[in-house]
Structures are given as C-alpha cells and as structure tokens.
Amino acid sequence: MTVYKEKERILRAIADRALQAVSPDPAMRTALSLENDTLTVDGRTYDLASFERIFVIGAGKASAAMARTLESVLGDRLHGGLVATKYGHGVKLKKTRVMESGHPVPDPAGERAAKDILGLAKGTTEKDLVFCLLSGGASAIVPAPRDPVTLSHKQAATRSLLECGATINEINAIRKHLSRFKGGHLAGALEPATVVSLIISDVIGDHLDVIGSGPTAPDDSTFLDCQAVLDKYELCADLPDAVRRVIRDGCAGKEPETRKKGDSCFNRVLNTIIAGNAMAVDGAAEAARELGYTPVVTDYAMAGEARDTASRMIRLAHEYGEGLHEVKPPLCLLAGGETTVTVRGRGKGGRNQEFALAAAIEIAEIHSCREQMSVLCLGTDGTDGPTDAAGAMVFPDTMARSEAQAMVAREFLADNNAYRFFTNTGTLLKTGPTLTNVMDVVAILVDPK
Numbered sequence: 001m002t003v004y005k006e007k008e009r010i011l012r013a014i015a016d017r018a019l020q021a022v023s024p025d026p027a028m029r030t031a032l033s034l035e036n037d038t039l040t041v042d043g044r045t046y047d048l049a050s051f052e053r054i055f056v057i058g059a060g061k062a063s064a065a066m067a068r069t070l071e072s073v074l075g076d077r078l079h080g081g082l083v084a085t086k087y088g089h090g091v092k093l094k095k096t097r098v099m100e101s102g103h104p105v106p107d108p109a110g111e112r113a114a115k116d117i118l119g120l121a122k123g124t125t126e127k128d129l130v131f132c133l134l135s136g137g138a139s140a141i142v143p144a145p146r147d148p149v150t151l152s153h154k155q156a157a158t159r160s161l162l163e164c165g166a167t168i169n170e171i172n173a174i175r176k177h178l179s180r181f182k183g184g185h186l187a188g189a190l191e192p193a194t195v196v197s198l199i200i201s202d203v204i205g206d207h208l209d210v211i212g213s214g215p216t217a218p219d220d221s222t223f224l225d226c227q228a229v230l231d232k233y234e235l236c237a238d239l240p241d242a243v244r245r246v247i248r249d250g251c252a253g254k255e256p257e258t259r260k261k262g263d264s265c266f267n268r269v270l271n272t273i274i275a276g277n278a279m280a281v282d283g284a285a286e287a288a289r290e291l292g293y294t295p296v297v298t299d300y301a302m303a304g305e306a307r308d309t310a311s312r313m314i315r316l317a318h319e320y321g322e323g324l325h326e327v328k329p330p331l332c333l334l335a336g337g338e339t340t341v342t343v344r345g346r347g348k349g350g351r352n353q354e355f356a357l358a359a360a361i362e363i364a365e366i367h368s369c370r371e372q373m374s375v376l377c378l379g380t381d382g383t384d385g386p387t388d389a390a391g392a393m394v395f396p397d398t399m400a401r402s403e404a405q406a407m408v409a410r411e412f413l414a415d416n417n418a419y420r421f422f423t424n425t426g427t428l429l430k431t432g433p434t435l436t437n438v439m440d441v442v443a444i445l446v447d448p449k
C-alpha cells in the first residue's frame with residue numbers, strides 16, 4: 001500500500017472528473033435537442049413525425065450506453081435497432097438489441113453483429129431515419145471482411161498491425177480496405193435513408209474517417225496508402241496471402257476503393273462528434289485546479305512511442321519542478337492523446353502502464369525530482385491493452401518501495417511487462433469498463449521542493 005494516500009486521492013479525483021466529462025449520457029443529451037417532434041442536432045433540424053420509422057444502429061465501446069440515452073430521449077418514437085459493443089460494455093436496453101464481441105482482435109460474434117447491422121441497414125428506405133452511434137473500438141467489434149479475406153485472415157492481420165507500432169490512422173487505412181462495413185460502406189448500405197451519426201472520438205484530430213474506421217464517413221485513404229504501411233513496417237511476410245492480394249490488386253485498380261467524398265451515399269448523412277479527448281483533459285484540468293494544482297496542458301495530441309513520450313514529459317515536469325517556467329509548483333502537467341507501443345517483449349501491459357513505468361524510471365534517474373512527482377496514466381475506456389487495468393499510478397515511493405523491482409524496472413520495460421511491475425507496487429488503476437472511450441489522459445502532479 002502506498003504511503004502517498006493524499007496524492008492517490010488527488011489523482012483518482014482527477015481521473016474521475018476526466019471520465020465524467022466524456023460520459024456518453026451528458027454528451028448525448030447535449031447533442032440532441034428535442035422540442036415536440038423537432039430534433040436539432042449540430043445545427044440541423046429533423047421533423048421526427050415525417051419519418052415512417054426511426055432506427056438505431058451502432059458499434060464501439062460506448063455504443064450501448066449511447067443507445068440507452070437515445071432510447072430515453074426518443075421514447076416511443078424509436079422503432080428499435082441493434083448496437084454492438086465490446087464484451088462487458090453492454091447495458092440492458094428496452095428496444096435495442098445489444099450484441100457483445102471481441103476487441104482488440106475481432107471474433108465470430110463480431111462478424112455476426114456486423115452482418116445483422118448491415119442487414120438492418122439494407123432494409124431501410126428513404127422514409128426512415130437511422131441514428132448511428134459510433135465510438136472507438138468499432139473497427140474490431142464489427143468485422144465484415146471483404147472477399148476473399150476471411151475472419152481468421154483479419155485476426156492475423158490485426159495482431160500484426162497492433163504489434164508493429166503503426167499509428168491508428170495507418171492501421172485503419174488497412175482495416176477499411178479489407179472491409180464491407182468500414183470506409184463509408186455502412187453509409188452505402190443505408191442509402192437512401194436519412195442518417196444521423198453521433199460519434200465519440202478516440203483519435204487524435206477527430207478524423208471522421210479514422211474513428212472506428214469511418215463506417216459513415218468518406219474515406220481519405222487509398223490502397224496505395226495501405227501498401228505504404230505494409231512496406232514501412234515490413235509486414236508483407238507476416239500477412240495472410242488473401243490480405244496481400246486484395247491490397248496488391250487494389251493498387252492495380254482491380255479492386256473497388258472505399259467510399260469517397262462526393263459519393264451519393266453521403267448526401268443524407270450527418271456525422272457529428274459529441275465527445276472527445278480534449279473534453280476529458282479539460283475536465284481533469286478543472287479538477288486539478290480545484291484541488292490546489294495549477295493545470296498546465298502540454299499536449300492535446302500526445303502520440304509517439306509510449307516510453308519516449310513518457311521520458312520527454314517527465315523531463316519537462318522536472319523543469320517545472322525546478323521553477324524554470326512561468327507557472328510554479330504546485331502544478332499539474334496534463335496531456336491527452338494516445339501513444340503506441342512497439343511490442344518486443346513477452347510481458348503483459350498496455351500503453352498507459354508502459355508510459356507509467358517509463359515515467360517511474362525517468363523520475364528515479366533524475367533523482368532530484370523524486371519527491372516532487374506523482375503520475376497518473378489513464379486509458380479512458382477502462383482497459384489498457386489486454387489487461388483488466390485502466391492504467392497505472394506512480395508515487396514518490398514507487399521505486400523505493402519495491403527495491404527488487406526498482407533494480408530490474410528496465411527489464412520489466414524491455415519485456416513490455418508493466419502490468420506485472422505495477423501489480424507488485426500495488427498501483428495499477430482499475431476502473432472496470434467505463435462505457436466511454438476518448439483515448440488517454442496523463443496527469444503529473446509537481447509539488448514544491
């Protein structure tokens with residue numbers, strides 16, 4: 001047990017506020033304004049009484065929670081529908097079927113959900129209004145491989161892509177080009193219905209074609225981009241033949257591209273973002289201020305290899321701790337975004353735990369700032385990598401308290417085994433599924449010397 005109880009209380013309060021700020025329910029209620037039968041969303045109005053049927057579909061870690069609010073807002077106007085979410089992220093709904101499936105590697109349950117959602121979409125007409133609730137995780141949760149790619153090919157490709165250090169834009173360029181659902185194809189299946197896509201963003205820059213691989217958005221990426229990703233990460237040898245063939249044939253113009261801007265299928269589609277990472281960072285900043293720490297947001301687009309980004313952020317925090325910047329301690333450095341981990345070891349962890357471990361090592365090495373810093377790394381969906389933790393915390397005594405681990409902390413990092421390290425220190429952060437997903441928030445408390 002940490003002796004830094006007060007720091008832990010503060011970091012947990014910051015985490016809670018970050019999560020509250022991006023909770024699906026308030027985000028949905030803010031986005032949807034309904035007066036009698038007139039619904040206003042993002043400046044557009046819809047006369048709900050003019051539609052024959054109103055459906056809900058969706059995919060992502062927040063989709064079931066979003067559908068719960070939609071049911072409450074629309075009441076009897078809602079005909080029904082189907083949303084898919086990750087295992088453990090489902091909620092009980094009155095009119096909407098909820099299917100759960102695998103993430104980050106897709107599974108057969110996800111394939112069934114994708115098939116059923118596409119079936120529902122294809123059965124709609126120009127007299128229907130369809131709400132599409134999208135959030136991060138959708139790419140894995142609803143796999144719909146295009147011929148001749150199969151689910152097991154997609155599983156193999158997903159594993160290789162997740163472990164090579166590719167960015168989400170790069171990964172999703174490939175996912176879109178192997179899919180009948182992503183890259184605007186869901187919008188194609190829904191044409192000519194009217195579509196309102198409400199989206200919780202978990203990508204830097206909130207690019208509509210990247211979030212969940214953009215099922216209802218025009219795609220900017222091409223088969224040539226996919227080939228460039230395979231070359232950059234030397235993935236060709238690892239990928240199933242069918243995957244390489246689709247991309248090679250696509251580059252030669254022999255496979256149809258994803259749906260692009262100007263395609264008629266987007267004429268009746270509104271894509272609108274209702275929550276994103278900046279809202280979580282700002283919520284965390286508010287909480288820090290109330291708790292006596294001046295917030296300093298250093299980055300709303302944190303990216304890069306987790307361990308490198310962590311070292312840079314700790315060195316910056318050290319400068320603040322030394323009084324080299326205008327804002328003086330006590331302060332809280334904050335950043336939001338999503339780092340990547342190039343997996344080289346065989347351990348267990350996630351990017352937030354890896355970030356926290358690299359931060360602990362950097363703090364121990366600088367040494368003079370050891371007593372000043374406490375660190376929180378939070379994955380806002382509640383699951384960091386394939387673990388049951390949302391992230392981890394580091395306190396001034398994290399290294400000292402676990403002398404054995406301190407000596408071999410670098411080995412834990414080299415083996416990508418941060419989960420084990422923080423299990424030993426007792427400072428994993430466990431929230432359970434949060435039913436939202438807006439990437440990560442890092443908070444570093446810097447106390448006076």
Ligand SMILES: O=C(O)[C@H](O)CO
Pocket residue numbers: 135136137138139140168172202203210211212213
């Ligand atoms: O599902 C996905 O593609 C990622 O979470 C990014 O949105």
